[in-house]
Structures are given as structure tokens and as C-alpha cells.
Amino acid sequence: MITLNHYLFVAGLLFAIGLAGVVARRNILVIYMCLEMMLTAANLTLVAFSRFHLHDGLPDYSAQALVFFTITVAAAEVAVGLAIIVALFRTKQSVDVESVTKLQG
Amino acid sequence: MNAPSQPLLPTLILLAPLFSALVILIAQRSLTLKNVCVYLSVSSSVACCVFSLLLLGATDDTGTMFSFINVGRFQADIGYIIDQQSRGMLFIVTFIGMLVHWYSLAYMKEDAGKARYYGALSLFMFSMTGIVLANNFAMIFVFWELVGLSSYLLIGHWFEKPAACEAAKKAFLVNRIGDFGFMIGILLLWGASNGEITFEGLKSSLGDGHVQGALHNAPEWLLTAAALGIFMGAVGKSAQVPLHVWLPDAMEGPTPVSALIHAATMVAAGVYMLVRVGFIIHASETAQHVIAGVGGFTALFAALMAVGQNDIKRILAYSTLSQLGYMVMAVGLGAGEAGMFHLYTHAFFKALLFLGAGAVIYACHHEQDIWKMGGLHKYIPATFVTFVIGTLALMGFPYVTSGFYSKEGILGAAFEHCGWLFASATLTAALTSFYMTRCVVVTFLGNPRSDNAKHAHEAPAQMILPLLILAVLALISGFSFVTDRLQAIVPVNEHSSGWVVAASIAALIIGSGSAFLLYKGKDTEPLSEISFTKPVFTVFANKFYIDEIYAVIVRLFQDRLAWVVTALDSIFADGLIARLPAAIACRVGKTARSLQSGHLQSYTFALGAGLLLAVYLTVFVMQHAGH
Numbered sequence: 229m230i231t232l233n234h235y236l237f238v239a240g241l242l243f244a245i246g247l248a249g250v251v252a253r254r255n256i257l258v259i260y261m262c263l264e265m266m267l268t269a270a271n272l273t274l275v276a277f278s279r280f281h282l283h284d285g286l287p288d289y290s291a292q293a294l295v296f297f298t299i300t301v302a303a304a305e306v307a308v309g310l311a312i313i314v315a316l317f318r319t320k321q322s323v324d325v326e327s328v329t330k331l332q333g
Numbered sequence: 334m335n336a337p338s339q340p341l342l343p344t345l346i347l348l349a350p351l352f353s354a355l356v357i358l359i360a361q362r363s364l365t366l367k368n369v370c371v372y373l374s375v376s377s378s379v380a381c382c383v384f385s386l387l388l389l390g391a392t393d394d395t396g397t398m399f400s401f402i403n404v405g406r407f408q409a410d411i412g413y414i415i416d417q418q419s420r421g422m423l424f425i426v427t428f429i430g431m432l433v434h435w436y437s438l439a440y441m442k443e444d445a446g447k448a449r450y451y452g453a454l455s456l457f458m459f460s461m462t463g464i465v466l467a468n469n470f471a472m473i474f475v476f477w478e479l480v481g482l483s484s485y486l487l488i489g490h491w492f493e494k495p496a497a498c499e500a501a502k503k504a505f506l507v508n509r510i511g512d513f514g515f516m517i518g519i520l521l522l523w524g525a526s527n528g529e530i531t532f533e534g535l536k537s538s539l540g541d542g543h544v545q546g547a548l549h550n551a552p553e554w555l556l557t558a559a560a561l562g563i564f565m566g567a568v569g570k571s572a573q574v575p576l577h578v579w580l581p582d583a584m585e586g587p588t589p590v591s592a593l594i595h596a597a598t599m600v601a602a603g604v605y606m607l608v609r610v611g612f613i614i615h616a617s618e619t620a621q622h623v624i625a626g627v628g629g630f631t632a633l634f635a636a637l638m639a640v641g642q643n644d645i646k647r648i649l650a651y652s653t654l655s656q657l658g659y660m661v662m663a664v665g666l667g668a669g670e671a672g673m674f675h676l677y678t679h680a681f682f683k684a685l686l687f688l689g690a691g692a693v694i695y696a697c698h699h700e701q702d703i704w705k706m707g708g709l710h711k712y713i714p715a716t717f718v719t720f721v722i723g724t725l726a727l728m729g730f731p732y733v734t735s736g737f738y739s740k741e742g743i744l745g746a747a748f749e750h751c752g753w754l755f756a757s758a759t760l761t762a763a764l765t766s767f768y769m770t771r772c773v774v775v776t777f778l779g780n781p782r783s784d785n786a787k788h789a790h791e792a793p794a795q796m797i798l799p800l801l802i803l804a805v806l807a808l809i810s811g812f813s814f815v816t817d818r819l820q821a822i823v824p825v826n827e828h829s830s831g832w833v834v835a836a837s838i839a840a841l842i843i844g845s846g847s848a849f850l851l852y853k854g855k856d857t858e859p860l861s862e863i864s865f866t867k868p869v870f871t872v873f874a875n876k877f878y879i880d881e882i883y884a885v886i887v888r889l890f891q892d893r894l895a896w897v898v899t900a901l902d903s904i905f906a907d908g909l910i911a912r913l914p915a916a917i918a919c920r921v922g923k924t925a926r927s928l929q930s931g932h933l934q935s936y937t938f939a940l941g942a943g944l945l946l947a948v949y950l951t952v953f954v955m956q957h958a959g960h
Contacts, residue, residue, distance in 0.1 A: 252934070325933050325934060329930070329932060331929070
């Protein structure tokens with residue numbers, strides 16, 4: 229039997245891999261993709277909970293509606309974030325996140 | 334106390350010189366106002382003298398002039414006491430002060446800093462009258478220090494001379510040592526009597542039969558310690574051994590200053606204060622013995638040192654030390670009135686001697702070595718006569734001079750109470766006659782020994798007039814028609830034993846006779862030529878090497894003490910309290926700063942870790958509280 233825990237485990241694994249990527253990778257685009265992966269993990273968790281908490285035999289559609297919200301937000305965030313990355317590239321001429329240390333105190 | 338009545342005369346006496354001093358403080362640099370300053374100061378001293386003469390007929394009173402400290406239960410005021418002691422002392426202070434101001438008009442005529450000099454003199458008059466009028470310990474201590482300050486300013490008047498600066502510093506520092514003991518004594522009394530610092534309050538607290546307060550139940554050792562502490566103040570101010578070292582050096586100041594401060598008034602303040610608080614001293618036998626012993630020892634010690642001096646002012650300075658020793662000894666023997674009487678007569682003839690020495694120095698163009706003078710009786714007869722009168726009064730010439738009566742009082746007290754002190758005091762009297770006769774013979778008789786002496790001319794009238802006035806007073810101030818008018822304190826028991834009179838006359842004759850025979854017609858010091866007296870004489874002349882001993886002690890202890898204190902300071906005060914917190918703050922700062930790496934991924938990691946911690950706390954720890 230595939231229970232809720234299996235889905236949650238996979239979602240958690242995805243989240244962990246995404247987090248590791250954000251923390252450990254040097255290319256800013258790769259960091260960005262890992263960030264998306266973390267959002268995907270959240271979506272997966274939401275859908276899993278929707279599927280396994282049944283109301284009168286039917287899935288809880290409110291969670292699935294929330295997924296749409298998160299996808300939209302992710303899209304908007306990607307747009308803005310890529311704009312920032314392009315601006316950053318224009319000044320630094322590099323996509324290496326180590327080159328952005330102006331805030332060092 | 335009573336309602337603050339603000340009596341006019343004491344307030345005026347106190348404030349007139351202060352006003353003069355403040356005006357001079359502002360105006361002293363100005364070249365045009367210089368003479369204004371001088372005359373302002375002189376007139377303030379005349380005014381003070383007039384007021385104190387008016388006060389001679391007033392009734393006894395005590396009260397407050399100004400409220401000074403008023404904190405909770407503690408009250409220290411600028412108050413006043415008018416009784417026989419303060420009236421008499423006030424007369425002496427203001428009268429001799431007035432004469433000295435007048436004399437200085439001529440003596441300091443060509444001095445460039447005379448405005449500054451008169452300012453310091455006015456400050457001194459203010460401080461001294463404050464001591465005389467004081468009715469509580471706080472006030473007397475404040476004015477005690479002020480008097481020390483005025484003395485510093487006046488000794489160091491010719492500050493271009495390094496010796497004068499050194500002497501001024503020495504006077505102030507040695508006085509401070511005495512004042513430390515004084516303060517301890519005051520604090521002991523203040524604590525033991527539950528907050529009383531007025532003399533009246535302490536006297537009633539100690540208990541005079543009917544009224545008794547907290548002080549009456551104080552343990553013996555406390556009263557002794559307090560009395561000795563207060564005596565330390567007198568040791569410093571009145572230059573008793575071991576704190577006598579500043580007075581001879583204080584002769585670096587102008588001679589009128591020496592006359593006023595270091596002969597007649599300031600150094601007598603110690604004795605005045607001891608008599609004022611005599612009730613505390615009488616409460617402790619030990620303290621009385623110590624005081625009498627120190628006084629007697631100082632008298633003898635100083636007389637020995639005076640024998641070896643060649644500077645006319647130094648001779649008189651050691652003579653002052655010796656006479657102060659007499660006064661302190663009298664207080665210690667319980668004969669405070671005899672001490673005050675001697676203070677009163679001594680003020681006149683010692684001021685006379687100093688002003689006369691000033692006239693001699695002026696005549697000889699600022700030559701002070703007696704072996705370079707000589708034959709002056711021909712050239713400056715008025716000074717000679719008045720100086721001889723002063724000397725006779727100091728030696729206690731029988732029946733004619735005031736010094737005889739006052740010295741007889743002290744010798745009588747010594748005879749009654751302690752044989753050793755009587756013997757020592759008689760020996761001192763003989764030595765006094767010896768060195769004073771030596772001084773007169775070498776300075777005035779014989780032939781001139783230098784050009785300066787040959788061309789000596791009489792001092793101007795402004796300087797001679799005070800000498801004449803003081804000479805008259807030195808002769809008559811022992812008699813009752815004067816002492817009654819001037820409210821002097823005279824011992825009640827006038828009839829002392831025949832032995833005392835005989836001893837004092839014998840000491841006089843032996844001392845002066847031997848000096849006369851030894852020094853007549855000599856041109857160099859004979860005692861330094863005779864082989865068996867030479868080493869003793871050298872010891873006397875070098876003041877028993879006390880200054881050198883003190884210098885060694887200070888150097889030995891001061892360096893070591895400084896090393897220890899520096900070590901303690903750098904470990905504790907500097908290291909533990911200042912540097913350690915600073916180092917900790919730096920280290921914490923550095924660590925916290927390393928969090929600000931500017932590195933995006935570190936921030937992200939920290940965010941993640943913090944989030945994890947928050948989740949853990951919420952889910953697993955708050956189970957006990959929330960759910």
C-alpha cells in the first residue's frame with residue numbers, strides 16, 4: 229500500500245535536495261532551479277494531503293486550489309528573480325554567487 | 334540653634350577682606366589698577382581692625398552667618414562664636430594684619446607683583462578671621478585649608494625663585510599631612526556623637542555635668558584617637574616636630590608675610606583651635622601627655638637648631654617654633670589659658686622682631702646673613718632699639734616686658750605638673766636667651782663686616798611706625814590694664830612659685846651672658862672654630878639633618894610604594910575593570926561580525942538552521958505547554 233507517508237517522504241526528499249542545492253551550488257541559475265524544486269516539493273505535499281484526506285469519498289479540493297496559487301506565485305517570482313539576475317550579470321559579468329560579497333561586514 | 338540672626342560685625346569682619354581679595358583677583362593684571370588694589374586691601378585691613386575693636390565690648394554670642402550645608406539632619410553653617418577667646422584673638426589678627434599691610438606699603442613698593450601680594454594677604458585675612466570666628470568643625474576645617482592656601486600663595490610670591498616654589502609646595506604638603514589626621518579626628522567625633530559638629534553640640538554631648546549625649550558613652554580609645562587626630566592638625570599648622578620642616582623654609586616669602594603668617598597668626602591657629610576644643614583634650618589623659626611631650630620636645634629641639642643658624646630670618650623662624658612648642662606644651666599640661674596668654678604676647682613681640690628683621694634686611698640691601706652685618710646700631714638706631722625691646726620680651730626680661738609674665742605662666746604650669754618638662758622648658762629659655770643675644774650682638778654691635786652694612790640707612794617711616802607701636806605693645810601687653818581692655822585670656826592663678834621666677838631669671842642671665850661674652854667683637858662663628866663644639870654645632874646648623882632623613886625615607890618608601898601601586902593598578906583597575914570588558918566586547922564583536930559574511934549561501938544556511946530550530950521547539954518542546 230502506498231500511504232500518505234510515502235508521498236510526504238518523497239516531498240521531503242525533494243525539499244532537502246533543493247535546500248542542499250541552494251546552499252551548496254555556486255552558479256546562481258542552478259540555485260534558482262533548486263529553489264523551484266523546493267516549491268515543487270511544497271506543491272507535492274499539498275496534493276498528497278488533498279488526495280488522502282477524503283470528504284464524502286472525494287478529495288479535498290481546497291488543497292488542490294492552493295497548488296494553483298503556489299504555481300502562480302512561483303511563476304511571478306521567477307520573472308522578478310531572473311530580472312534581478314540579469315541586472316546582476318550586467319554589473320558583475322559573472323553568474324558566480326561568490327562574486328557578490330558587497331555586504332560583507 | 335537660635336534663629337539665624339546675621340550679626341553685623343562678625344559678618345563684616347569676615348567679608349571685607351574677601352571682597353578685597355575678589356576685586357584684586359579680577360583687577361590684578363591691569364597696570365593702571367595696581368595701586369587701587371593695594372589701597373583697597375590696606376583699607377579693608379584697617380576696616381577689619383576697627384570692627385574688631387568695636388567688637389571688644391560686645392556680649393558673648395554664637396550663631397549662624399550663612400547656611401552652608403543643609404542636608405537632611407546634617408547641618409554645617411558659616412557660623413560665629415563671640416567670646417573672650419575669639420574677641421582677643423580677632424584683635425590680634427586684625428591689628429597685626431593692619432600693621433603688616435601698612436608696613437608692606439613701603440617694603441613691597443618696588444615689587445612688580447604687589448597687587449597679587451595684597452590679594453593673597455586679603456585672602457589670608459579672610460581665612461584667618463574665619464578660623465577665629467568658627468563655631469563648628471566643618472567651618473574651621475574649610476578655613477584651615479584656605480589659610481594653608483594663602484600661605485602657599487604668599488610663600489611662593491617670588492615664584493621666579495625656585496627655592497620659593499619648593500618652599501611653598503613643602504609648606505602645603507606638610508600641612509596636608511597634618512590635616513589628614515585632623516579630618517580623621519573630626520570624623521571620629523562626628524560619628525561618635527551622632528551628627529554633632531558644632532563645638533557647643535560636642536561639648537554638651539561630651540557632658541558637662543547636667544547634659545550628656547552620645548559622646549559621653551564613647552569608649553576611652555575613641556576619645557583619645559579623636560583628640561590625637563585633632564592634635565595632628567595643630568602639629569601640621571603650628572609646626573611641631575615632626576611636621577616642623579616647612580616653617581624655616583617658609584622664610585623664602587617676603588618678610589612682612591613671615592611676620593604676619595608664620596609668627597603671629599597662622600601658626601598660632603593650631604594653638605587657638607586646641608584651646609577652643611579643650612574639652613575634648615581634657616577627656617583623654619593619654620592625649621594630654623602626648624601633646625605636652627611633643628610641645629616640650631619641639632621647644633627644646635627648635636632652640637637647639639636656632640643656635641646654629643646664620644640667616645636672621647631663620648633664627649627667628651626657629652625661635653617661633655620653639656615658642657609654639659611652649660604654647661602647645663601648656664595646652665597639654667591643662668593650662669590652656671597660659672598658652673593663649675603666651676600666644677597673645679608672642680604675637681606682638683614676634684611680629685615686632687620679624688618686621689624689625691625686615692627693616693634690617695631692607696637697610697642692608699637685602700642681605701640676610703648676620704655674619705655680613707654688624708655695627709648697625711650706629712646706622713639704624715630706631716630699628717636697633719625696637720629689635721632689642723622685642724628680644725628682651727622674647728627672653729622674658731623680668732617685670733618690664735609682657736613676655737616675662739606669659740612665660741612665667743607656662744613655666745609655672747610645667748613646674749606644677751611635670752618636673753621633666755619644667756627642666757626642659759627652663760633649658761629652652763636659657764637657649765632662647767643665648768641665640769637671641771647672639772643674634773643681636775652679631776647683627777647690631779661691633780663693626781660692619783661688609784659694604785652693605787656700611788651703607789645701611791634707616792627704613793622709611795611707614796616701616797618704622799609699626800615697629801614703634803609693636804614695641805610699646807610688647808612692653809605693656811602683659812599688664813592687666815591692657816589685657817582687660819583687649820579681652821586677652823590670662824591665667825587666673827597669677828601667683829606662681831618663687832622657684833619658677835628664679836629659674837626663669839637665672840636662665841635669662843646665663844643664656845644672654847654667655848652669648849654676650851662669646852660673640853662680642855667676633856667676626857666669624859666662634860663655635861665652629863673650637864674643635865670640640867664644632868661637630869655639635871654643625872649638627873645644629875644642619876637642622877639635625879631632618880630634611881635629609883625625610884628625603885631618604887620618602888625616596889625609599891615612595892619608590893617601592895609607587896611600584897606596588899602601579900602593579901595593583903595595571904592588574905586590577907586597568908586590567909580587570911577597564912581592559913577585560915573591552916577585550917570581551919571586542920571578541921564578541923569580532924565573532925558576531927563573522928556572521929556578516931556577505932555570502933548569500935551562508936545567509937541561506939543560517940535561515941534554514943534557524944527555521945529547523947524553530948520547528949523543533951514548536952513541535953517537540955512545546956508539547957508540554959501548548960497542546
